[in-house]
Amino acid sequence: KAGVTQTPRYLIKTRGQQVTLSCSPISGHRSVSWYQQTPGQGLQFLFEYFSETQRNKGNFPGRFSGRQFSNSRSEMNVSTLELGDSALYLCASSSDRLSGNTIYFGEGSWLTVV
Amino acid sequence: KNEVEQSPQNLTAQEGEFITINCSYSVGISALHWLQQHPGGGIVSLFMLSSGKKKHGRLIATINIQEKHSSLHITASHPRDSAVYICAVTNAGKSTFGDGTTLTVKP
Numbered sequence: 001k002a003g004v005t006q007t008p009r010y011l012i013k014t015r016g017q018q019v020t021l022s023c024s025p026i027s028g029h030r031s032v033s034w035y036q037q038t039p040g041q042g043l044q045f046l047f048e049y050f051s052e053t054q055r056n057k058g059n060f061p062g063r064f065s066g067r068q069f070s071n072s073r074s075e076m077n078v079s080t081l082e083l084g085d086s087a088l089y090l091c092a093s094s095s096d097r098l099s100g101n102t103i104y105f106g107e108g109s110w111l112t113v114v
Numbered sequence: 115k116n117e118v119e120q121s122p123q124n125l126t127a128q129e130g131e132f133i134t135i136n137c138s139y140s141v142g143i144s145a146l147h148w149l150q151q152h153p154g155g156g157i158v159s160l161f162m163l164s165s166g167k168k169k170h171g172r173l174i175a176t177i178n179i180q181e182k183h184s185s186l187h188i189t190a191s192h193p194r195d196s197a198v199y200i201c202a203v204t205n206a207g208k209s210t211f212g213d214g215t216t217l218t219v220k221p
């Protein structure tokens with residue numbers, strides 16, 4: 001069974017640009033959640049999608065958005081990039097995160113904003 | 115004060131030692147997770163707890179809901195256990211993470 005796949009793995013963007021990250025969950029999983037990890041703030045919850053609907057959202061500005069497609073693949077978008085958005089962005093999938101099912105993480109997308 | 119506090123922040127042990135990492139939280143939770151992160155970023159979910167105790171191989175996780183405290187124990191530690199261990203709690207659908215405990219096990 002293939003794991004959670006995130007693309008791209010590494011990318012460099014310039015301040016003010018926007019970026020789209022992709023996450024393909026494990027087959028059959030309907031829950032996809034996104035996280036940001038930085039040295040200063042640690043791991044932080046961005047949002048979760050379940051069956052194409054955003055079910056929960058963390059405390060991030062509106063520049064951070066996401067969506068989920070009918071095949072459960074998810075994308076997150078960050079607009080008007082700031083230097084502080086440089087981070088590891090992790091995606092995780094689960095049958096249903098809130099029902100106590102195991103969550104499986106992807107390897108992450110390393111974003112550097114210059 | 116963070117909603118999730120882990121201790122210790124750093125831990126160095128000799129191979130074979132028994133290790134305990136602690137997690138205290140200040141909010142009501144629906145579940146608590148222990149995660150393991152190796153250098154390079156990959157995260158593995160070790161346990162999900164809502165009560166009691168779970169064991170998987172040399173790893174044991176316990177939670178005391180009344181005291182809002184969880185512990186992760188590693189028996190017979192091995193250098194391959196060297197990683198960052200992160201406690202995470204889920205409350206109202208949102209997850210909050212501890213700052214992690216960096217464990218180094220020396221041969």
